[in-house]
Amino acid sequence: MENIKKRRFGIIASIVLVLVMVLTGIWMHFAIQNNTGHKDTLSRVEKKKQITWGVKADTKLFGLMNTKKAQPAGFEIDLAKAMTAQISKQTGTKLSASFVPVSAASRIQLLKNTNIDGLISTMTITPERAKIVDFTDSYFNAGQSLLVKKNSGIQSIQDMNSSKYTVLVVVGTTAAQETKKYAPKAKIVALQDYASAMQALKAGQGQALSTDNAILYGLATENPDYHLVGGVFTKAPYGMAFDHNQKPMTREANQALATLKANGTYNRLIEKWFKSVPGLNWHELEV
Amino acid sequence: MTVFNHYYSVLMQGFGHTLLASLIALIGSLVLGTLFAIMQVSSSKTGRVIGNIYVQVFRNIPLLIITLFLYLAVAKVIKMTGFVAGTVGLTLYTSAFIAESVRAGILSVDAGQMEGARANGLSFSQAMRVIVLPQAFRVAIPSLGNQFINLVKNSSILAFVGGLDLMYQGNLIAASSFDTFTTYIIIGCFYLVITMPLSYYVQYLERKLKKAA
Numbered sequence: 001m002e003n004i005k006k007r008r009f010g011i012i013a014s015i016v017l018v019l020v021m022v023l024t025g026i027w028m029h030f031a032i033q034n035n036t037g038h039k040d041t042l043s044r045v046e047k048k049k050q051i052t053w054g055v056k057a058d059t060k061l062f063g064l065m066n067t068k069k070a071q072p073a074g075f076e077i078d079l080a081k082a083m084t085a086q087i088s089k090q091t092g093t094k095l096s097a098s099f100v101p102v103s104a105a106s107r108i109q110l111l112k113n114t115n116i117d118g119l120i121s122t123m124t125i126t127p128e129r130a131k132i133v134d135f136t137d138s139y140f141n142a143g144q145s146l147l148v149k150k151n152s153g154i155q156s157i158q159d160m161n162s163s164k165y166t167v168l169v170v171v172g173t174t175a176a177q178e179t180k181k182y183a184p185k186a187k188i189v190a191l192q193d194y195a196s197a198m199q200a201l202k203a204g205q206g207q208a209l210s211t212d213n214a215i216l217y218g219l220a221t222e223n224p225d226y227h228l229v230g231g232v233f234t235k236a237p238y239g240m241a242f243d244h245n246q247k248p249m250t251r252e253a254n255q256a257l258a259t260l261k262a263n264g265t266y267n268r269l270i271e272k273w274f275k276s277v278p279g280l281n282w283h284e285l286e287v
Numbered sequence: 288m289t290v291f292n293h294y295y296s297v298l299m300q301g302f303g304h305t306l307l308a309s310l311i312a313l314i315g316s317l318v319l320g321t322l323f324a325i326m327q328v329s330s331s332k333t334g335r336v337i338g339n340i341y342v343q344v345f346r347n348i349p350l351l352i353i354t355l356f357l358y359l360a361v362a363k364v365i366k367m368t369g370f371v372a373g374t375v376g377l378t379l380y381t382s383a384f385i386a387e388s389v390r391a392g393i394l395s396v397d398a399g400q401m402e403g404a405r406a407n408g409l410s411f412s413q414a415m416r417v418i419v420l421p422q423a424f425r426v427a428i429p430s431l432g433n434q435f436i437n438l439v440k441n442s443s444i445l446a447f448v449g450g451l452d453l454m455y456q457g458n459l460i461a462a463s464s465f466d467t468f469t470t471y472i473i474i475g476c477f478y479l480v481i482t483m484p485l486s487y488y489v490q491y492l493e494r495k496l497k498k499a500a
Contacts, residue, residue: 104462105458105461108465108467109461109467128465129465132465168449171458171459171462172458176459189369189449190449190455190458190459191447191448192447192458196359199359200358200359200448200449202359203358203362203363204362204363204366205358205359205362205368205369
């Protein structure tokens, strides 16, 4: 009698479990269909009356979380706001800008999952990335450089081409892939974000931190013992990114960017954020 | 599958590092944990206090903080790579949990066993080693098995300090292949390759000990 009861319980439990799994599967199938890919980003943001931008929250000058206001602030944040306002004018729909902090490693997946509509997150335009996202025209010309301690004696990336040196990079950045080409013998250690990479540099876990010069300038202003050396050894133009095949949205964004550059808004933002950076001639950044 | 073929050597390197870190941490934390468990049940007051403080500190701080502290602060004094910092952090953290499991095992052994052994002329450490601990481990094995499986999975902490383990390589592969899903599914399978045999071995040990008892 006991056994029959046990068996019946087992059978019922199995049936319920299978049912739950099948139903979840069906629900997931529809959910994925709804969420996969931006069918049309432009009409989506017009419907939402909001553009959700993926921005950096750990990068001084570009996008850094203001802990008091719990809002990111930086050149890219201001540019995204100006872009949103300009696109509103172009489309005739009142749009607001909202911001989601992203990391270099997660940003493309977040864009693909429709968590965000567009990216403006110190993202270099590369041919590999252009295969899976749509880039706008470049809005900033950066290039990879090195940040080292002032008395380290290191002058350029060539100096570091030895197995006794460790170059620190950040996961998901172009520097993580490019550094090997310029210093094939050096060890490369990838950290999760710029904050921990900078801490690791200070702790002596590596002799240099390599990424785009624009980001390094931000780190150097906060850490006066460190400076940039060796100039720029790669070209890294930053572009805003939308999901693949979002021609209407990319067209609107390019038009808005061109307008902002033409009417002086862009230069005002450059001046606002880069005027006081030591060692940087901000006039070179103007258009 | 293209991800797997293309990054095969990197994945293997990560797998090796994860396996090595887990193995070192497993042995290290078992030794340390047992030591602190004995201290906690010993008759010496200082021993009990030290054992207690150790367990409370390392059990109640997130593993990530312990590891980052080693990697960013301690490394200024003692040079250590991310792999070393991660493995040491993992050992300290897990040993606190193992100490608790072993302590529970020791307490489950009747006090008369220790008293009897001592009455027969064995020293405290002899009695512990020969009489009490073998019985204590028998009781502790299910929870120890849990800790070891957790340890293998927690070794993914190495990714945060550039420890070259599976998770670290997985992050890099995901970032350069842009194929996040496939990458993390493959990484997950690699962890299963370590944890599944481990959990079956623990089950086997349990059954064997039950028979012996």
